[in-house]
Amino acid sequence: MAHKKFHLGYFTKFGATSWPGDGTEFGSQWADGSYHKELARMLEAAKFDFIFFEDTTIVGDRYGGSMELDLKNATLAPKLDPLPLLPLMAQDTSHIGLIATASTTFYPPYLLARLLSTIDSLTKGRAGWNMVTSSEKNAALNFGLEKLLPPSERYDIADEFVELCKKLWDSWEEGALVANTETGVYVDHTKVHTVNFEGKHFRSRGPLNTLRSPQGYPVLAQAGASDRGRDFSSKNAEVVLGMMTGGVKGMKAYRDDIRNRAEKQGRNPDDIKVFFLTPLNILPENGEVREMTEADKQAAFEHNIVMASSSLDIDFSQYDLDAPVPQDIVAGGHTSALEHMKKAGREEGKSLRDLFSTGKGGSNARFRGTAQQVADQLMAVMDEVGGDGILIEGSGYNHQLPALLDGVIPALQKAGAVRTEYEGTTLREILREF
Numbered sequence: 001m002a003h004k005k006f007h008l009g010y011f012t013k014f015g016a017t018s019w020p021g022d023g024t025e026f027g028s029q030w031a032d033g034s035y036h037k038e039l040a041r042m043l044e045a046a047k048f049d050f051i052f053f054e055d056t057t058i059v060g061d062r063y064g065g066s067m068e069l070d071l072k073n074a075t076l077a078p079k080l081d082p083l084p085l086l087p088l089m090a091q092d093t094s095h096i097g098l099i100a101t102a103s104t105t106f107y108p109p110y111l112l113a114r115l116l117s118t119i120d121s122l123t124k125g126r127a128g129w130n131m132v133t134s135s136e137k138n139a140a141l142n143f144g145l146e147k148l149l150p151p152s153e154r155y156d157i158a159d160e161f162v163e164l165c166k167k168l169w170d171s172w173e174e175g176a177l178v179a180n181t182e183t184g185v186y187v188d189h190t191k192v193h194t195v196n197f198e199g200k201h202f203r204s205r206g207p208l209n210t211l212r213s214p215q216g217y218p219v220l221a222q223a224g225a226s227d228r229g230r231d232f233s234s235k236n237a238e239v240v241l242g243m244m245t246g247g248v249k250g251m252k253a254y255r256d257d258i259r260n261r262a263e264k265q266g267r268n269p270d271d272i273k274v275f276f277l278t279p280l281n282i283l284p285e286n287g288e289v290r291e292m293t294e295a296d297k298q299a300a301f302e303h304n305i306v307m308a309s310s311s312l313d314i315d316f317s318q319y320d321l322d323a324p325v326p327q328d329i330v331a332g333g334h335t336s337a338l339e340h341m342k343k344a345g346r347e348e349g350k351s352l353r354d355l356f357s358t359g360k361g362g363s364n365a366r367f368r369g370t371a372q373q374v375a376d377q378l379m380a381v382m383d384e385v386g387g388d389g390i391l392i393e394g395s396g397y398n399h400q401l402p403a404l405l406d407g408v409i410p411a412l413q414k415a416g417a418v419r420t421e422y423e424g425t426t427l428r429e430i431l432r433e434f
């Protein structure tokens, strides 16, 4: 049976992705960029669409008011800025897309538009921007703000931010650079325009002082989950990132919803690729399934509770961790994630400790089995959901790279479910190949 062809992304961070370990694993030396350069080469050989860098700008101390658990487990920090890493990875590769996160809440639009234009030039048209509005109070404090605005206002600002960036990127028309040695004209001034943008939140005269970059502007990515977030992503994004909440039904509903919203905004839904983030648990052929030990569960708990405390802006240490999830918790951050947790408490009696003690090493991964079985499961899900891509969780999974790249991907390629060659050269072209 012919399978739905789907795209592949790899989700990681510019941080320690192989901790805990003994310090010699692949990924241990990451701060000089060498690990990610090697990783990008490996993923390009497997014909991934892109490598994706999440990012935040804090050391997490929301849980119990201490940085200890975050720094102990290298959960949120240390993390370096992924934007300068993209051109480094581009030097050793020729096709793989390079997407990094930057916040519309903290950057001035002109500065970020200029930086991303520069990176798109340096990567020869392979840059992407994951647009986030940020959800950590500490991040606000780091940038001199007392607190974050409510999520919907942050999205209103982000809408205007993107509108201005696009105007700035378009302030240089195609063909403005002429470099005509006979006339002595380097840039045709009639093709470079001021933008005179006067919005509610931003003003900018423009034009950018860069060049028009190979893609014009970077591929725009976003992960809206709330109603307002989905409106934003279906209006602006070309890569939309979803979670696998709600199983196949939930995934299909999410993708259909994003496509419908995009159509209502006058966009061609096929220009948007929806990727679902998931870990994989690839087991050895006929091997023993290793269950989580108590130490694994404790490490998972510490990691997950630090992540959730900061992204939801909740000090979970105030709550009973072993009773069903309290229904009166209020989130400052991503509200949809908290709603799922409360539902698990209400309907299944799950405690915060139950919810936070899983996930390490892909123990609760939906996709679990030998390389061939994982490939078959991925194809079955994509066939049913209808597309568009899988974003494979990479942080903490370096040990699985051989099984992924020598097992799962070749099995998918053999079945015709993923690409075996790149046709396009820019990230936008590659995403639109199918």
Ligand SMILES: Cc1cc2nc3c(=O)[nH]c(=O)nc-3n(C[C@H](O)[C@H](O)[C@H](O)COP(=O)(O)O)c2cc1C
Pocket: 053, 054, 055, 056, 101, 130, 131, 132, 133, 134, 135, 151, 222, 223, 224, 225, 226, 227, 228, 229, 230, 241, 242, 243, 277, 334, 335, 336
């Ligand atoms: C795959 C994925 C990647 C994300 N990456 C980041 C990130 O790097 N930084 C960040 O602050 N938020 C990140 N988020 C959070 C989203 O930007 C968004 O806030 C979240 O999905 C909740 O949606 P909502 O804002 O509509 O409630 C990510 C979410 C997902 C699903």
